[in-house]
Amino acid sequence: MVKNTFKKLADKWQAKWDKEKVFEVTEDKKKKKFYVLEMYPYPSASGLHMGHAFNYIIGDVYARHKLMQGFNVLHPMGFDSFGLPAENAAIKEKRHPKEFTEKAIKNFVEQQKQLGLTYDWTRNLKSHDPAYYKWNQYFFLKFYEKGLAYKKKAPVNWCPECDTVLANEQVHNGMCWRHKETEVTVKHLEQWFIKTTEYAEELLKKADILDWPERIKAMQKNWIGRSEGAEIIFGINGTPWKVFTTRPDTLYGATFMVVSAQHPELLSLVTDEQRAEVEKLVKKIHTTKQEDMGLLEKEGAFTGSYAEHPLTKEKIPVYAGNFVLADYGSGMVMAVPAHDQRDFEFAKKYKVHIRTVVQPGKPIKELKEAYTGEGILVNSDKFTGLESGEAKKGIVNELKKKKLGGKAVSYKLKDWLVSRQRFWGTPIPIVYCEKCGEQPVPEKELPIKLPDKAVLGKGNALQNSKEFLEVKCPKCKGKARRETDTMDTFFDSSWYYLRFVDANNSKEAFDKVNAKYWMPVDFYTGGAEHACMHLIYARFFTKALRDLGFLEVDEPFTKLFNQGMIHGKDGYVMSKSRGNVVNPTEFMEGKGTDPLRFFLVSVASPDKDLMWSDTGVEGSYKFLSRVLKHSENVKFGKTSKRIGSKLHQSIKKVTHNIEQLKYNLAVIAIRELFEAIQEEEISKEDYLAFVKLLAPFTPHLAEELWEKHGSKGFISKAKWPVHDDKKIDLKQEYLEEVNENLRRDIIDLLRLVKIKKPSEIKIIVSKKWKYGFVKKYKELIGEKRDYKHVFQGIMNSDLKKHGEEAAKMVALFFKDASRIPKQELSAEEEKENYDSYKEMLGKEFNCRVVVEEADSSNEAKAGNALPGKPAIIVK
RNA sequence: GCGGGGGUAGCAAAGCCUGGUCAAAUGCGCAGGACUUAAGAUCCUGUCCCUUAGUGGGUUCGAGGGUUCAAAUCCCUUCCCCCGCACCA
Numbered sequence: 001m002v003k004n005t006f007k008k009l010a011d012k013w014q015a016k017w018d019k020e021k022v023f024e025v026t027e028d029k030k031k032k033k034f035y036v037l038e039m040y041p042y043p044s045a046s047g048l049h050m051g052h053a054f055n056y057i058i059g060d061v062y063a064r065h066k067l068m069q070g071f072n073v074l075h076p077m078g079f080d081s082f083g084l085p086a087e088n089a090a091i092k093e094k095r096h097p098k099e100f101t102e103k104a105i106k107n108f109v110e111q112q113k114q115l116g117l118t119y120d121w122t123r124n125l126k127s128h129d130p131a132y133y134k135w136n137q138y139f140f141l142k143f144y145e146k147g148l149a150y151k152k153k154a155p156v157n158w159c160p161e162c163d164t165v166l167a168n169e170q171v172h173n174g175m176c177w178r179h180k181e182t183e184v185t186v187k188h189l190e191q192w193f194i195k196t197t198e199y200a201e202e203l204l205k206k207a208d209i210l211d212w213p214e215r216i217k218a219m220q221k222n223w224i225g226r227s228e229g230a231e232i233i234f235g236i237n238g239t240p241w242k243v244f245t246t247r248p249d250t251l252y253g254a255t256f257m258v259v260s261a262q263h264p265e266l267l268s269l270v271t272d273e274q275r276a277e278v279e280k281l282v283k284k285i286h287t288t289k290q291e292d293m294g295l296l297e298k299e300g301a302f303t304g305s306y307a308e309h310p311l312t313k314e315k316i317p318v319y320a321g322n323f324v325l326a327d328y329g330s331g332m333v334m335a336v337p338a339h340d341q342r343d344f345e346f347a348k349k350y351k352v353h354i355r356t357v358v359q360p361g362k363p364i365k366e367l368k369e370a371y372t373g374e375g376i377l378v379n380s381d382k383f384t385g386l387e388s389g390e391a392k393k394g395i396v397n398e399l400k401k402k403k404l405g406g407k408a409v410s411y412k413l414k415d416w417l418v419s420r421q422r423f424w425g426t427p428i429p430i431v432y433c434e435k436c437g438e439q440p441v442p443e444k445e446l447p448i449k450l451p452d453k454a455v456l457g458k459g460n461a462l463q464n465s466k467e468f469l470e471v472k473c474p475k476c477k478g479k480a481r482r483e484t485d486t487m488d489t490f491f492d493s494s495w496y497y498l499r500f501v502d503a504n505n506s507k508e509a510f511d512k513v514n515a516k517y518w519m520p521v522d523f524y525t526g527g528a529e530h531a532c533m534h535l536i537y538a539r540f541f542t543k544a545l546r547d548l549g550f551l552e553v554d555e556p557f558t559k560l561f562n563q564g565m566i567h568g569k570d571g572y573v574m575s576k577s578r579g580n581v582v583n584p585t586e587f588m589e590g591k592g593t594d595p596l597r598f599f600l601v602s603v604a605s606p607d608k609d610l611m612w613s614d615t616g617v618e619g620s621y622k623f624l625s626r627v628l629k630h631s632e633n634v635k636f637g638k639t640s641k642r643i644g645s646k647l648h649q650s651i652k653k654v655t656h657n658i659e660q661l662k663y664n665l666a667v668i669a670i671r672e673l674f675e676a677i678q679e680e681e682i683s684k685e686d687y688l689a690f691v692k693l694l695a696p697f698t699p700h701l702a703e704e705l706w707e708k709h710g711s712k713g714f715i716s717k718a719k720w721p722v723h724d725d726k727k728i729d730l731k732q733e734y735l736e737e738v739n740e741n742l743r744r745d746i747i748d749l750l751r752l753v754k755i756k757k758p759s760e761i762k763i764i765v766s767k768k769w770k771y772g773f774v775k776k777y778k779e780l781i782g783e784k785r786d787y788k789h790v791f792q793g794i795m796n797s798d799l800k801k802h803g804e805e806a807a808k809m810v811a812l813f814f815k816d817a818s819r820i821p822k823q824e825l826s827a828e829e830e831k832e833n834y835d836s837y838k839e840m841l842g843k844e845f846n847c848r849v850v851v852e853e854a855d856s857s858n859e860a861k862a863g864n865a866l867p868g869k870p871a872i873i874v875k
Numbered sequence: 876g877c878g879g880g881g882g883u884a885g886c887a888a889a890g891c892c893u894g895g896u897c898a899a900a901u902g903c904g905c906a907g908g909a910c911u912u913a914a915g916a917u918c919c920u921g922u923c924c925c926u927u928a929g930u931g932g933g934u935u936c937g938a939g940g941g942u943u944c945a946a947a948u949c950c951c952u953u954c955c956c957c958c959g960c961a962c963c964a
Contacts, residue, residue: 173961215879215959222878222960229964245964258964298962323962333964342962412963531959602902604888609957611887615903622917623902665889668901 006592225412271304
């Protein structure tokens with residue numbers, strides 16, 4: 001076989017699909033829709049890697065399967081084409097990022113097409129296209145109108161490498177998500193935010209109903225981080241300070257306060273005497289790496305201020321502390337050293353009073369560490385004696401009465417910081433007028449395009465572009481200046497799945513009716529790294545757009561699937577730096593697409609990591625070659641019962657396994673089916689059913705076989721076979737297996753006795769198979785239980801349980817439970833089977849074949865055997 | 876610390892929910908054989924240990940207990956690995 005056979009097939013069929021527009025799709029209300037989507041890629045200059053290929057193939061197999069099942073399948077692809085790498089490359093080469101991006105996309109598309117995917121390319125989108133980002137700006141304005149987009153000064157994460165601020169989600173362990181070596185610093189800047197917290201509750205609640213991997217849901221829930229408790233107001237120097245606590249029951253144990261050393265208002269609390277000490281602490285924190293913060297010993301400095309306890313009116317000292325987060329809750333905590341380990345350590349260190357207010361039943365003698373459990377209150381004025389749960393309610397009510405607090409819910413989730421001080425992103429549609437201040441750009445002026453000419457370098461190039469910068473105020477027509485911040489590219493990816501439903505609409509972001517037809521995405525695949533970024537933003541967007549009247553669905557992605565990582569043959573994750581990369585494009589150029597597709601889905605369940613194996617992929621290649629070779633010489637005829645049974649079983653398995661995303665098992669079922677049909681006669685219809693099973697995995701090969709055997713149209717659109725349970729005949733398959741064993745035994749035996757041309761083969765079938773006995777036993781124990789299993793039980797012990805007589809019979813005839821046949825055959829069935837088989841054996845061995853029942857002389861020998869393992873005598 | 880997922884034969888990977896047909900699919904590797912002048916390719920057979928033509932026996936599914944007539948599968952304890960989040964008040 002020519003080495004590049006599969007490459008040729010790929011080229012041939014990809015061209016035909018293209019020409020016939022096979023995968024273009026329209027909104028056909030008569031058909032049930034199915035929306036399959038893979039996360040759209042950043043079009044990197046280095047092109048497609050194996051992870052992309054794997055991702056797209058997983059989606060494509062599903063899409064093809066659904067297509068063949070008659071669904072109207074939307075399977076689009078686009079490019080997340082704004083972003084830093086292109087901009088940085090542009091700076092380096094002193095060119096416009098657009099050039100890089102478009103070149104990379106061109107290359108990417110070519111490589112994607114080689115994979116034989118069912119994309120409708122007419123719906124392709126690129127987020128750097130003004131026709132796309134216009135709608136980013138449009139939605140931004142809609143959010144702005146509704147108060148979901150706002151500007152505020154806040155401590156933000158700054159990546160010196162990216163030269164821009166980052167969203168909270170883009171900071172991992174204090175490092176930039178793009179630059180794992182670069183520490184993020186905190187800056188106080190005025191920035192644009194999207195109010196994701198508005199939907200925190202819904203994002204959390206609806207997570208439960210999604211058909212998503214547990215861990216992704218868990219990660220999101222954890223990220224949203226809801227906790228219930230109370231908000232309590234402490235007066236400090238006459239100013240009210242709110243703090244959040246989950247344990248209002250310990251309020252009487254609060255003996256000091258701790259404000260975050262990074263709190264923006266910290267200095268307002270510090271007295272002159274304490275200034276030096278506090279500043280020392282703050283400085284120390286600035287010089288500590290983010291990632292070491294957690295390991296740091298609890299440290300603090302007294303601010304000189306005192307807070308008034310809301311209930312006892314006691315004066316308690318306020319410290320600045322390194323262990324309090326500035327951006328959770330209010331950045332200040334009430335410290336209850338007896339019942340919180342951190343507070344405890346702090347109190348010990350700074351010798352602050354520790355007061356026990358909750359006890360676990362009996363009094364605690366000496367506190368060696370904080371008692372963090374719940375219990376009965378002590379030292380708590382009128383709440384003493386109450387159980388924690390009751391006390392929480394009571395104390396919160398008391399606070400509420402005095403207007404000093406109340407029940408509260410706190411989230412870890414923060415508003416999404418969307419402004420970026422970079423060029424290559426969607427300009428934020430706001431202008432600043434000297435007179436009128438901040439003004440939204442009127443919709444009809446959209447899109448605000450990025451300048452085609454720009455000198456990129458240090459900082460944001462938009463600030464140097466007069467053409468971009470200078471505008472008239474939309475309100476007073478006076479002199480105004482554009483916002484130069486651009487949007488986080490996650491803004492683009494938050495709604496791209498919606499654009500696909502109507503990708504070429506120039507009047508609207510998407511048509512509502514189309515969205516109603518296609519949404520939600522039924523099957524979405526991509527990497528797990530997006531759990532707390534893209535997948536939260538996209539969910540937020542869907543909800544926000546729903547409430548703005550654009551959509552009717554609550555959730556964008558019904559089913560989410562995370563593919564595993566691809567490891568090189570050395571066992572490490574495939575990466576350029578390791579040098580263990582196999583480039584999918586190069587592979588396909590050499591060996592073709594189908595072997596790659598087949599291999600990637602056959603190693604393991606697609607949600608698990610998989611290791612590349614040269615010999616493994618060679619195995620896939622060989623298998624497909626055999627299928628192709630076999631197609632040239634199929635013995636068309638009548639499908640035997642056994643093959644029919646096997647086929648229908650396989651259809652059942654493959655369908656189910658694709659549905660369950662167990663492509664590896666589907667592939668095994670296909671291989672087994674092929675083993676079975678290879679040497680056998682088969683009807684054309686049944687053969688083509690086999691080819692159809694192959695089609696989602698190896699579409700080019702399948703098309704070729706489909707064409708070769710004269711079927712019309714494309715197999716890609718042929719009807720997926722449906723199994724018929726009635727045709728699945730396990731007994732028949734069992735008989736065939738038995739016969740095959742017999743045949744092999746004969747071959748072995750002939751070899752052993754060194755007879756090449758036997759004159760007679762005698763098969764002696766034992767009469768000892770007392771099917772009558774089985775019948776009788778069934779009467780004894782009843783039909784309810786599976787008699788085979790009961791036998792096995794009896795064999796081991798417990799004879800009396802099932803009746804002595806029955807047990808004895810069993811013991812007599814079945815020495816071992818394993819001798820129960822898989823399928824119950826009647827004596828007649830068995831005999832009939834041997835008779836029919838006689839002929840075949842006779843042909844094969846070219847001699848007389850005798851099947852006879854054992855008599856007393858050879859019963860002992862034959863009786864030892866199972867049906868299918870009878871005594872054999874050769875002459 | 877919290878949360879999620881794992882540990883199965885030389886390797887990879889099914890099986891576990893719903894216990895018995897499990898010495899345990901499948902692929903790779905390995906061994907033997909057929910074909911060939913030979914190598915490769917291809918095909919067949921075997922691949923936990925002992926034994927048989929078929930068969931029988933022994934010991935296995937991280938470790939240790941338990942439930943059951945019966946455990947890779949259910950329950951408990953324990954060890955190890957991966958992956959998220961992590962001073963969240």
